[in-house]
Amino acid sequence: MHLSMPKPETEILRNREELIRRLREIVPVENVIDEQTDLRAYECDALTMYHQLPLVVVLPETVDQVSKIMALASELNVKIVPRGAGTSLSGGSLPLEDGILLGMSKFDRILETDFANRCVRVQPGVTNLEITRAVEHKGFYYAPDPSSQIACSIGGNVGENAGGVHCLKYGLTTNNLLGLEIVLMDGSVLQIGGKHLDSDLYDVMGLMTGSEGLLGVITEVTVRILPKPETARALLLGFSSIERGADCVAAIIAGGIIPGGLEMMDHLAVNAAEDFQSCGYPRDVEALIICELDGTASEVDDLTMRVSQIAREKGADVIRASENDEQRLQFWAGRKNAFPAVGAIGPDYMCMDGTIPRNQLGPVLASIRKMSEKYGLRCANVFHAGDGNLHPLILYDANRPGDVEKAEAFGADILRLCVDVGGVLTGEHGVGVEKRDLMPAMFSETDLKQQQRVKCAFDPKHRLNPGKVFPTLHRCAELGKMHVHRGKLPFPDLPRF
Amino acid sequence: MNIFSPSTEEETGEVVRAALAGEQTLDIIGGGTRSGLGRPSSADIAVSTRGLSGVRFYEPAELVLAAGAGTPLVTINEMLDEQQQELAFEPVDHAVLYGGSPQSGTLGGLIAVNASGPRRIKAGAARDHLLGFRAINGRGEVFKSGGRVMKNVTGYDMCKLMAGSHGTFGILSEITLKVLPRAETEQTVVLVGLDDGEAVEVMTTVSGTGYEVSGFAHIPATGEGFSSPVPASLSDHAVTALRLEGPERPVQVRRRELVEFLAGPGRQIETVDHGPSRELWTGIRDVLPMSGQEDQVWRISTAPTKGALLVRDLVREEVPVTYHYYDRAGGLIWLAVAPAADAHADVVRRLVDRHGGHATLVRAADDVRARVPVFHPQSPALAALTKRLRESFDPHLILNRGRIRSDL
Numbered sequence: 077m078h079l080s081m082p083k084p085e086t087e088i089l090r091n092r093e094e095l096i097r098r099l100r101e102i103v104p105v106e107n108v109i110d111e112q113t114d115l116r117a118y119e120c121d122a123l124t125m126y127h128q129l130p131l132v133v134v135l136p137e138t139v140d141q142v143s144k145i146m147a148l149a150s151e152l153n154v155k156i157v158p159r160g161a162g163t164s165l166s167g168g169s170l171p172l173e174d175g176i177l178l179g180m181s182k183f184d185r186i187l188e189t190d191f192a193n194r195c196v197r198v199q200p201g202v203t204n205l206e207i208t209r210a211v212e213h214k215g216f217y218y219a220p221d222p223s224s225q226i227a228c229s230i231g232g233n234v235g236e237n238a239g240g241v242h243c244l245k246y247g248l249t250t251n252n253l254l255g256l257e258i259v260l261m262d263g264s265v266l267q268i269g270g271k272h273l274d275s276d277l278y279d280v281m282g283l284m285t286g287s288e289g290l291l292g293v294i295t296e297v298t299v300r301i302l303p304k305p306e307t308a309r310a311l312l313l314g315f316s317s318i319e320r321g322a323d324c325v326a327a328i329i330a331g332g333i334i335p336g337g338l339e340m341m342d343h344l345a346v347n348a349a350e351d352f353q354s355c356g357y358p359r360d361v362e363a364l365i366i367c368e369l370d371g372t373a374s375e376v377d378d379l380t381m382r383v384s385q386i387a388r389e390k391g392a393d394v395i396r397a398s399e400n401d402e403q404r405l406q407f408w409a410g411r412k413n414a415f416p417a418v419g420a421i422g423p424d425y426m427c428m429d430g431t432i433p434r435n436q437l438g439p440v441l442a443s444i445r446k447m448s449e450k451y452g453l454r455c456a457n458v459f460h461a462g463d464g465n466l467h468p469l470i471l472y473d474a475n476r477p478g479d480v481e482k483a484e485a486f487g488a489d490i491l492r493l494c495v496d497v498g499g500v501l502t503g504e505h506g507v508g509v510e511k512r513d514l515m516p517a518m519f520s521e522t523d524l525k526q527q528q529r530v531k532c533a534f535d536p537k538h539r540l541n542p543g544k545v546f547p548t549l550h551r552c553a554e555l556g557k558m559h560v561h562r563g564k565l566p567f568p569d570l571p572r573f
Numbered sequence: 574m575n576i577f578s579p580s581t582e583e584e585t586g587e588v589v590r591a592a593l594a595g596e597q598t599l600d601i602i603g604g605g606t607r608s609g610l611g612r613p614s615s616a617d618i619a620v621s622t623r624g625l626s627g628v629r630f631y632e633p634a635e636l637v638l639a640a641g642a643g644t645p646l647v648t649i650n651e652m653l654d655e656q657q658q659e660l661a662f663e664p665v666d667h668a669v670l671y672g673g674s675p676q677s678g679t680l681g682g683l684i685a686v687n688a689s690g691p692r693r694i695k696a697g698a699a700r701d702h703l704l705g706f707r708a709i710n711g712r713g714e715v716f717k718s719g720g721r722v723m724k725n726v727t728g729y730d731m732c733k734l735m736a737g738s739h740g741t742f743g744i745l746s747e748i749t750l751k752v753l754p755r756a757e758t759e760q761t762v763v764l765v766g767l768d769d770g771e772a773v774e775v776m777t778t779v780s781g782t783g784y785e786v787s788g789f790a791h792i793p794a795t796g797e798g799f800s801s802p803v804p805a806s807l808s809d810h811a812v813t814a815l816r817l818e819g820p821e822r823p824v825q826v827r828r829r830e831l832v833e834f835l836a837g838p839g840r841q842i843e844t845v846d847h848g849p850s851r852e853l854w855t856g857i858r859d860v861l862p863m864s865g866q867e868d869q870v871w872r873i874s875t876a877p878t879k880g881a882l883l884v885r886d887l888v889r890e891e892v893p894v895t896y897h898y899y900d901r902a903g904g905l906i907w908l909a910v911a912p913a914a915d916a917h918a919d920v921v922r923r924l925v926d927r928h929g930g931h932a933t934l935v936r937a938a939d940d941v942r943a944r945v946p947v948f949h950p951q952s953p954a955l956a957a958l959t960k961r962l963r964e965s966f967d968p969h970l971i972l973n974r975g976r977i978r979s980d981l
Binding site for chain 2: 190191192214239243244250251260268274277279281305332333334374378431432433464501503505524526532533545561564567572
């Protein structure tokens with residue numbers, strides 16, 4: 077592991093027994109996990125490259141317990157790392173040696189379904205897919221659909237602002253929320269939003285979404301649900317080069333069409349998916365696009381015609397439309413299982429998550445190919461092409477000396493390239509610990525300090541999930557300092573009215 | 574009052590630092606169309622964003638544009654129109670409500686108030702389309718957040734914070750927005766003569782179907798002194814309007830199906846075609862009914878099913894409601910009341926708290942807005958967080974001081 081985390085505070089390590097005793101006064105005894113063997117289950121999230129045993133794990137069951145745990149941690153000056161289902165791909169819930177791991181798995185109830193107002197109120201430990209399952213009998217669904225939707229929790233989705241294949245048309249988590257209940261580091265409980273749209277003042281809900289567990293602990297979420305489109309059809313479009321595929325993606329969007337999903341996979345990913353589970357993909361293409369069109373039947377017919385026409389003009393070798401829902405889901409199965417499929421040809425893989433302007437897809441993929449040769453590591457590419465979100469999967473062997481370092485360097489090169497062409501480090505997986513040290517590639521010192529001042533408004537002592545997102549931890553007192561040249565600065569000589 | 578008009582971020586930063594040094598407060602002015610929104614100000618100096626204008630780039634195929642915060646919205650709209658694109662959140666033109674010159678608002682202004690229109694329910698508000706920004710904070714530092722791509726979770730989502738911050742976090746200098754293809758055509762299906770309760774029930778029912786309605790409004794017949802956005806032939810009646818947008822043929826199909834779905838004994842259903850439909854929704858967006866008159870106006874956001882109940886309770890408690898209409902299937906109420914020194918704030922807010930949501934006093938005389946909290950009072954914990962957030966950007970509270978709250 078080549079990651080430096082905040083130095084464990086010896087005072088906290090020394091007082092571990094006292095902390096455990098106090099925690100057991102707040103939650104049932106068995107909800108405090110302190111045995112080494114039991115702590116193992118929490119040592120990492122889905123970024124398995126990094127692991128660390130937490131100081132102690134606590135599993136609260138009520139908001140009141142969360143509030144008391146936070147207040148206790150503040151009193152004893154102990155750090156807290158919140159964790160949902162542990163599916164973060166960026167190490168967002170990587171434990172700290174001197175920190176409490178706050179597991180939200182017992183918050184697993186759906187509290188209210190309100191079809192007339194098109195919303196569902198849930199506890200944060202409910203999985204993404206459970207929300208859709210709870211409303212689909214009435215023809216509704218929850219739109220954001222990260223590939224891990226069967227396991228990932230809605231609280232974690234809010235923490236990371238999770239996306240998925242449908243966010244091109246239906247938005248990310250942040251565009252599908254109505255309300256949150258959060259607990260701050262001092263134990264105060266805040267209700268943000270409700271069943272109505274938008275705050276009339278600061279959008280605290282929008283800020284919380286994607287804040288990676290650094291600002292508060294989410295204890296309740298109200299999401300918007302959507303009526304299922306009448307019809308959905310998936311098109312497979314195969315191309316003899318990545319560039320042609322990328323051109324086709326750009327042409328679809330430029331043609332005024334916003335598909336329900338617009339994904340692309342390269343040759344290696346297509347064949348890995350097909351090996352993993354046969355889903356009807358053509359194996360001899362360099363790029364495969366999956367384009368999902370949804371809406372009313374007449375609209376979908378209309379769009380199918382237009383997209384097929386564009387694909388033909390862009391030289392598609394394969395154009396295949398799903399004939400029924402079963403086949404549509406089969407087309408998607410390969411894409412949804414692309415990560416484990418690539419994992420199977422591994423032995424290990426590292427998943428990147430940069431986003432770039434769509435018109436840079438071709439050149440960036442060409443550069444990734446060159447990097448792949450330079451590092452001697454294979455790289456399969458899966459992307460949310462419609463919104464320019466790349467998922468290069470770097471294949472390596474953790475048991476081969478030097479491979480991990482090479483994979484990390486390869487990954488960092490890809491992300492720096494993304495930023496250079498006008499993109500960003502992470503589209504949906506979060507910064508966590510994984511991209512933390514690359515933040516200066518995208519942000520100036522001033523930018524990062526302003527973000528950290530926002531953090532100070534929530535957590536002035538950096539007790540909540542420290543070591544994530546920000547490469548350097550500045551003390552809040554230092555960040556708040558201001559040198560004003562009192563009465564000395566003249567106004568600039570500007571036009572005045 | 575001195576109004577400075579910097580043309581660069583550096584100059585803007587200099588003005589802020591000089592104001593800090595001189596212990597002076599500073600108002601931010603764009604097109605001036607939204608100055609009636611928020612508490613009245615009495616700053617020492619002002620900064621106009623007009624010099625921070627101009628389109629930086631517009632890439633229609635990438636669905637993205639960036640422009641200076643002082644760029645007039647009308648410039649942006651004309652440019653997008655040529656490429657059959659638009660800002661999908663339908664920014665409200667506040668000049669209609671406040672009586673300024675129409676279409677003089679700036680890009681920065683619409684972000685500062687998190688503007689949105691009837692399509693909010695489907696396409697989101699300004700917050701959902703702001704991809705990135707550059708701004709000068711209350712320390713005089715230039716900072717940025719976000720980017721130009723559609724998906725970005727790198728660092729805190731400060732775009733959400735800036736949208737709707739009423740200039741209390743920084744002076745926006747550059748704004749990057751997502752743009753979307755404009756619908757080929759639109760048609761509005763209208764039910765005539767429903768009462769508020771029936772209308773909300775119809776609207777919330779249809780919002781749970783697959784007809785993809787992009788606007789749900791209920792407009793009771795307007796009395797004397799209130800303008801109607803509804804085509805003249807229908808303006809004597811209450812009108813429940815459901816908007817369909819898209820390519821010509823699918824819109825026709827959906828309209829036919831929706832009319833069939835809504836049909837029932839005694840129901841009068843009409844269709845409003847493209848041109849008049851656009852006028853109708855522009856009027857709903859810009860609060861046309863309350864333009865050109867003097868009543869106080871509340872904007873109430875609540876759960877759609879609570880809309881009609883809330884208005885019923887307001888009337889029961891003898892709030893002198895002179896006119897009201899609903900957008901967002903009942904979830905947004907525009908409420909005109911006979912002017913009063915307290916704008917009936919206590920009753921309005923007590924009832925809004927009971928049903929859930931928030932009430933903003935969007936139009937009232939300066940002295941009323943100075944006395945009555947314009948924005949919905951927050952719980953002590955949230956109010957304290959609001960203050961800390963404000964100070965994290967502007968520790969001396971020099972930007973738009975007093976605009977959102979008397980102590981901020």
